[in-house]
Amino acid sequence: MAVTASRAFTCYNHKLFFFPNTSINLCPTPIKVPSLLLNGNGNGNGNGNSLFYRPKNPIPRCVHSAPKNLETHSQSHVPRRRNVIEILEERGLLESITSDKLRSACSDSNLKVYCGFDPTAESLHLGNLLGIIVLSWFQQCGHKAVALIGGATARIGDPSGKSLERPELDPDSLEKNTQGITNTITRILGRNTKPSSDSFVIINNYDWWKDVTLLDFLKRVGRYARVGTMMAKESVKKRLESEQGMSYTEFTYQLLQGYDFLYLFQKEGVSVQIGGSDQWGNITAGTELIRKILQAEGAYGLTFSLLLKSDGTKFGKSEDGAIWLSSSMLSPYKFYQYFFSVPDVDVVRLLKILTFSDIEEINELEREMKSPGYVPNTAQRRLAEEVTRFVHGQDGLDEALKATEALRPGAETRLDWQTIEGIAKDVPSCSLAYNEVLNLPLIDLSVSAGLLESKSAARRLLKQGGLYLNNSRVDSEGKKIEAQDIVDGKILLLSAGKKNKVGSCNDYDCISLFERLECGFMAKCNILGGCKFQPISFAHYSLREA
Ligand SMILES: Nc1ncnc2c1ncn2[C@@H]1O[C@H](COP(=O)(O)OP(=O)(O)OP(=O)(O)O)[C@@H](O)[C@H]1O
Numbered sequence: 140m141a142v143t144a145s146r147a148f149t150c151y152n153h154k155l156f157f158f159p160n161t162s163i164n165l166c167p168t169p170i171k172v173p174s175l176l177l178n179g180n181g182n183g184n185g186n187g188n189s190l191f192y193r194p195k196n197p198i199p200r201c202v203h204s205a206p207k208n209l210e211t212h213s214q215s216h217v218p219r220r221r222n223v224i225e226i227l228e229e230r231g232l233l234e235s236i237t238s239d240k241l242r243s244a245c246s247d248s249n250l251k252v253y254c255g256f257d258p259t260a261e262s263l264h265l266g267n268l269l270g271i272i273v274l275s276w277f278q279q280c281g282h283k284a285v286a287l288i289g290g291a292t293a294r295i296g297d298p299s300g301k302s303l304e305r306p307e308l309d310p311d312s313l314e315k316n317t318q319g320i321t322n323t324i325t326r327i328l329g330r331n332t333k334p335s336s337d338s339f340v341i342i343n344n345y346d347w348w349k350d351v352t353l354l355d356f357l358k359r360v361g362r363y364a365r366v367g368t369m370m371a372k373e374s375v376k377k378r379l380e381s382e383q384g385m386s387y388t389e390f391t392y393q394l395l396q397g398y399d400f401l402y403l404f405q406k407e408g409v410s411v412q413i414g415g416s417d418q419w420g421n422i423t424a425g426t427e428l429i430r431k432i433l434q435a436e437g438a439y440g441l442t443f444s445l446l447l448k449s450d451g452t453k454f455g456k457s458e459d460g461a462i463w464l465s466s467s468m469l470s471p472y473k474f475y476q477y478f479f480s481v482p483d484v485d486v487v488r489l490l491k492i493l494t495f496s497d498i499e500e501i502n503e504l505e506r507e508m509k510s511p512g513y514v515p516n517t518a519q520r521r522l523a524e525e526v527t528r529f530v531h532g533q534d535g536l537d538e539a540l541k542a543t544e545a546l547r548p549g550a551e552t553r554l555d556w557q558t559i560e561g562i563a564k565d566v567p568s569c570s571l572a573y574n575e576v577l578n579l580p581l582i583d584l585s586v587s588a589g590l591l592e593s594k595s596a597a598r599r600l601l602k603q604g605g606l607y608l609n610n611s612r613v614d615s616e617g618k619k620i621e622a623q624d625i626v627d628g629k630i631l632l633l634s635a636g637k638k639n640k641v642g643s644c645n646d647y648d649c650i651s652l653f654e655r656l657e658c659g660f661m662a663k664c665n666i667l668g669g670c671k672f673q674p675i676s677f678a679h680y681s682l683r684e685a
């Protein structure tokens with residue numbers, strides 16, 4: 140058979156891509172892509188052997204409002220599903236696609252789309268949330284979402300965007316991380332999916348890699364991979380320029396991810412892979428292998444821009460102060476506070492990227508922000524509520540709102556032990572012997588607990604009306620701690636608020652909690668600093684022994 144291998148070029152978002160000319164049929168008989176069967180019994184292929192599973196107890200759908208912009212109405216008033224690519228573009232969630240044909244593929248059929256996450260930490264983080272959100276948009280437009288846990292690839296370590304080789308992970312950590320990430324994805328995507336629906340699955344690439352031998356790999360994959368093409372990938376070029384260079388193991392990473400795509404395309408009918416822009420090289424490694432090995436068309440890649448911090452570095456897990464999605468690593472309260480504190484210049488962009496709110500509503504909010512009657516932080520509140528609800532559910536949002544109110548200097552809410560206990564790990568807290576606290580002048584306590592640097596600073600703040608005990612402003616310099624100040628006989632809350640600056644980061648910057656401990660030893664104190672999209676940093680210091 141004669142094959143003409145001419146190529147067409149297309150330019151998208153300032154990137155030049157190639158894709159094979161559609162008129163060329165490289166394959167004598169069209170490759171039939173088997174469909175991903177997800178039937179009622181939860182077995183992907185009906186014989187109980189599928190790689191795919193559905194959570195046994197799907198999490199109930201949350202009250203998160205259904206996006207209004209999913210359906211458009213034609214003149215005959217028959218609702219038409221919106222193309223997911225248009226939605227992603229409109230919201231700033233699309234950086235590149237491998238071919239423009241993905242647009243028509245998305246409107247013509249129900250696709251299966253996957254995003255991979257290497258289990259290199261116990262929890263996913265804010266950067267990873269973008270992949271979940273894009274998967275979710277695909278789901279909402281009628282496609283199927285596949286979340287891949289890189290149980291095999293995490294053993295190798297993706298060099299993309301990394302200046303150093305990642306440390307090797309031991310099997311126990313991998314197992315723990317896989318469990319943590321699976322729980323988070325199940326929780327978030329499950330909540331967003333109808334209980335009866337099978338529109339998302341979670342798989343682990345270790346399931347197919349564990350049995351592949353080196354000889355198999357070299358024969359089945361290596362033979363088709365051109366070293367020149369591999370070397371030209373950004374992730375490789377950068378590392379080769381670095382002092383440390385790159386190991387052969389890391390160099391093969393792109394082929395592992397490439398083969399994953401081929402495997403899923405061939406065995407499960409997954410035709411789209413999505414990822415952050417750092418994944419472009421790995422994703423195209425997959426589309427290239429599919430074209431070469433299977434001689435098939437119809438596999439697409441899509442990337443979105445990386446979410447960056449104000450210092451230009453990406454939100455990631457390796458960097459300090461990650462915004463974790465797991466509530467055991469970052470409480471819903473702190474998660475909420477983070478979004479509540481984003482600056483005005485970022486809030487609209489983040490509403491578009493991180494929420495499913497109607498785009499018109501967001502544009503309206505943007506207009507309101509510029510008008511005189513705008514109540515400061517309305518947009519931030521909306522952002523914080525929507526993202527917290529998406530990630531932690533309505534319960535998590537309620538917990539965050541309760542804690543926010545309880546910790547607001549000047550708040551009228553009566554403090555109770557349970558609420559404070561719920562947030563104790565989120566604000567600087569320490570334990571002191573009951574007798575040490577009772578009758579101690581408030582000024583002295585503010586210093587010995589590390590709330591303020593010196594007694595004079597404490598006096599100054601008090602005079603300015605910024606020193607609070609259990610959310611009530613203290614005016615008297617001679618104030619001593621009395622028994623009734625210790626809430627439920629267990630705890631008290633000290634805050635250095637800046638003149639009731641409601642909702643500012645200072646609300647949680649300077650709060651100390653004191654817990655009575657019979658033995659009277661001092662615990663560690665965490666001071667939370669940083670906001671406004673700066674990395675959150677934790678300064679630890681120990682208090683003296685009682
Ligand atoms: N800041 C970010 N913005 C957008 N997407 C991101 C961001 N960080 C990671 N991702 C995406 O999340 C997916 C999984 O990334 P993965 O967890 O393996 O690496 P990582 O979090 O970048 O790790 P590390 O922080 O160790 O570099 C990829 O598609 C990646 O592009």
Ligand SMILES: N[C@@H](Cc1ccc(O)cc1)C(=O)O
Pocket residue numbers: 254255256257287289292297344395396397399400418421
């Ligand atoms: N390489 C991706 C994770 C991944 C792993 C395997 C895949 O098939 C896809 C994606 C990352 O580090 O972010």
